[in-house]
Amino acid sequence: MYSAKEAAEITGLSTAALRYYENESLLPPIKRNDQRYRQYTDEDIEWIRMIQCMRMANIPIQSIKEYVSLLIQGGKTLEQRYEMVQEHIENIRGQIANLQKALTLTQSKLAFYEKILKEPLHQDITYAEEWKMFNHGGHV
Amino acid sequence: MYSAKEAAEITGLSTAALRYYENESLLPPIKRNDQRYRQYTDEDIEWIRMIQCMRMANIPIQSIKEYVSLLIQGGKTLEQRYEMVQEHIENIRGQIANLQKALTLTQSKLAFYEKILKEPLHQDITYAEEWKMFNHGGHV
DNA sequence: ATAAACTATAAAGCGCACTTCAAAGCAAGA
DNA sequence: TCTTGCTTTGAAGTGCGCTTTATAGTTTAT
Numbered sequence: 001m002y003s004a005k006e007a008a009e010i011t012g013l014s015t016a017a018l019r020y021y022e023n024e025s026l027l028p029p030i031k032r033n034d035q036r037y038r039q040y041t042d043e044d045i046e047w048i049r050m051i052q053c054m055r056m057a058n059i060p061i062q063s064i065k066e067y068v069s070l071l072i073q074g075g076k077t078l079e080q081r082y083e084m085v086q087e088h089i090e091n092i093r094g095q096i097a098n099l100q101k102a103l104t105l106t107q108s109k110l111a112f113y114e115k116i117l118k119e120p121l122h123q124d125i126t127y128a129e130e131w132k133m134f135n136h137g138g139h140v
Numbered sequence: 141m142y143s144a145k146e147a148a149e150i151t152g153l154s155t156a157a158l159r160y161y162e163n164e165s166l167l168p169p170i171k172r173n174d175q176r177y178r179q180y181t182d183e184d185i186e187w188i189r190m191i192q193c194m195r196m197a198n199i200p201i202q203s204i205k206e207y208v209s210l211l212i213q214g215g216k217t218l219e220q221r222y223e224m225v226q227e228h229i230e231n232i233r234g235q236i237a238n239l240q241k242a243l244t245l246t247q248s249k250l251a252f253y254e255k256i257l258k259e260p261l262h263q264d265i266t267y268a269e270e271w272k273m274f275n276h277g278g279h280v
Numbered sequence: 281a282t283a284a285a286c287t288a289t290a291a292a293g294c295g296c297a298c299t300t301c302a303a304a305g306c307a308a309g310a
Numbered sequence: 311t312c313t314t315g316c317t318t319t320g321a322a323g324t325g326c327g328c329t330t331t332a333t334a335g336t337t338t339a340t
Binding site for chain 2: 053054056057078079081082085086088089092093095096098099100101102103105106107109110113114116117
């Protein structure tokens, strides 16, 4: 059993964020002691980690909420959850693809800068020319 | 030369977003015709595409602004820009790493669901158990 | 007895990246 | 002339994901 503060330390979230998640029904209602203080179980911590994983994938709070709702309803919602997870995967793949594209372009930019730092040009390049230069293969 | 509407169509942004970028100095001041309407040049469009690339990498407006400011100042800011681009690359790599991690876990989840859909369990699993099951290798 | 440390709640606030609104102007076509 | 369509501006509004604030309660140490 962990206090609010401990749960926050373990997960790296703030106590406020944990309460926010609970209010938004991303977490089940956390047990309280007779002082009405929250007592997070190991299962709660696992649960929080799952939410962190989903947040890491930029899944919106609302979608997590829907998923959690199905999960709590149990076995008969399995197919719906299966479909949601498939969509999440597609979404993550899309994000990765975008980032890869941006990474490639940004690396070209870096290479371009490295080249100029080594062999300085004796003439300034306009902003758009610079962009074109690495975006279209080094020719203005 | 493109009207506001055309520039919006070409880039996929809204005219409002284009004005917002201009106000925030992500774009240089766009030329106007004698009706005071904006006239986007091909260079402006290229410029916008660069911003879109940076936004795709989740680079905040403020950072783009700083980068653009250096770019407009020209050649003597090359090293600063070089460093910024390096940081952007590290940042993008970090984002990709996070997404890869989330993707792996989510794929495990999908595999877990597929298995259960084929060979149904005759007992419900609790939420945290389900998570543990795929997160820790299939054992509760 | 008092202060320090932890907790609780509801409500308001915040930073970001836009979007929407309201009021106005110009220009071409019916 | 009047409507339609495009544009302008500043200001206010929106949605998200929390954070901060204000107020209050309990327990432990000094």
